Amino acid sequence: MxxxxxxxxxxxxxxxxxxxxxxxxxxxxxxxxxxxxxxxxxxxxxxxxxxxxxxxxxxxxxxxxxxxxxxxxxxxxxxxxxxxxxxxxxxxxxxxxxxxxxxxxxxxxxxxxxxxxxxxxxxxxxxxxxxxxxxxxxxxxxxxxxxxxxxxxxxxxxxxxxIREQILQGAAARGLSLCGFHSQKPVLLVMGGSLGAQRINQTVRASLDTLLQRYQIIHICGKGHVDPTLAGKRGYSQFEYVKDELPDLLAAADLVVSRAGSTSIFEFLALNKPMLLIPLSRAASRGDQILNANSFQSQGYAHVLFEEDLSADALVSGISALYDERDAMKRRMADNPYGNxxxxxxxxxxxxxxxxx
CATH class of the missing domain: 3.40.50.2000 (Glycogen Phosphorylase B;)
Incomplete structure (x- = not known):
């Protein structure tokens, strides 16, 4: 054997x-x-x-x-x-x-x-x-x-x-059902890695009312970072951490906002999910996420918003620009030779x- x-x-x-x-x-x-x-x-x-x-x-x-x-x-x-x-x-x-x-x-x-x-x-x-x-x-x-x-x-x-096979086998209908969402409005998935990202969490919540006018939002915010005051808010679904549910939530998403760890972004690429990447700063890392994000941006798979520039207005503007380019971005992602x-x-x-x- x-x-x-x-x-x-x-x-x-x-x-x-x-x-x-x-x-x-x-x-x-x-x-x-x-x-x-x-x-x-x-x-x-x-x-x-x-x-x-x-x-x-x-x-x-x-x-x-x-x-x-x-x-x-x-x-x-x-x-x-x-x-x-x-x-x-x-x-x-x-x-x-x-x-x-x-x-x-x-x-x-x-x-x-x-x-x-x-x-x-x-x-x-x-x-x-x-x-x-x-x-x-x-x-x-x-x-x-x-x-x-x-x-x-x-x-x-x-x-x-x-790429894990399970990631590729999600069902959008199950993902929408998990969140109580419908299929008539685009879905934005926000995640900051396995531990969440406090700066991203805070900025998403500061711009929540504006974003909810256009999107339904799945927010994977990290352990201990669920905001109980937002529980039950229409069109907004919070998770501390997901495992078995992740393929279905990704299948339901039209756009993704994320850090730029290589595992995550290549999973998004394999699923043809347009992404707005907010890499960890050089002050908090060796700079690898910045390089990852810049590579994906140069190939037309992602837009990049650096953490130093992150604000509620910048986030809303970045997501809007991503949504407008989503179809062209998906075509480029589908032609990528290194998807899996x-x-x-x-x-x-x-x-x-x-x-x-």
Missing amino acids: NKIVFTGGGTAGHVTPNLAVMAKLRERGWEIHYIGSRNGIEREIVEHEGVPFHPIASGKLRRYFDLKNFKDPFRVALGVGQAYGLLRRLKPHIVFSKGGFVSVPVIVACRLAGVPVISHESDLTPGLANKISMPFASRICVTFPETLQYVRSDKAECTGLP GTETIVRLLEALKRSGG
Whole structure:
């Protein structure tokens, strides 16, 4: 039986694309295991899918001074040893890495154990963990065509992002029903990532009366950020967090306002959902969301509103401009060659397995 180990963690964006590839390989009879960090978000997500999870030690790779920088190299070394022991016991044909700090000891252990690795980078510029890991990989998959200039390797290929099959199977009628909406007025979906985005939440609510004149609004606002004073407001439906309902809510949406994490925006792209992206600022991130958003804007898949420019008036104006361009944007999105990278990545895994690395 073909056997594969997945790794990656730290954020949901490092894990959920793995689920798409895992589902396809499971259909083809592969035995699947996952190596991740003991207390990372990946453990809960993977175990929920019924995949055997093997925790190892890992350390964060920081670009700034912190006393933990003196301790974490020892945790990484311990993780390499633990991962090496797991690889010797599990004997996988191949490892697929989605990045995050926990992937570093796993990929180093793969080199020691002679196990081939395919790594995947979601963002436009590689994160630090993937930069360290890439020299050890047999193949490097990237999500954005622009990323190839940063990798500069004949091992690299633009595959797009693996998209979960469930995301593509939503029903608009169910989504409208969940919110108590009708089909005679366009639907705007606002989401700020798994934790929500307070600045976006506040601005949406400040412009709510104006927006509700033209749209019905689904607002995924993050845990603890539902506004009880707006409960029952006609045409406005709030959710702290959604999971199983997300495909139906996306199917019901005509437009999306969102942060610019790569997993989310490629899911919107696969669904041909015109998007207004409000990326995290450089003060709050390494700037990857800004690059992601600019790439989508340059390809005609999205409009961008920077957080520094965010106001109620700017939001209303940005959504209006997006709505006016929605049909042209959908046509461009439908012609995108990297809408769903799942099948391409599965073919690469199968080919590398046949060649023995």
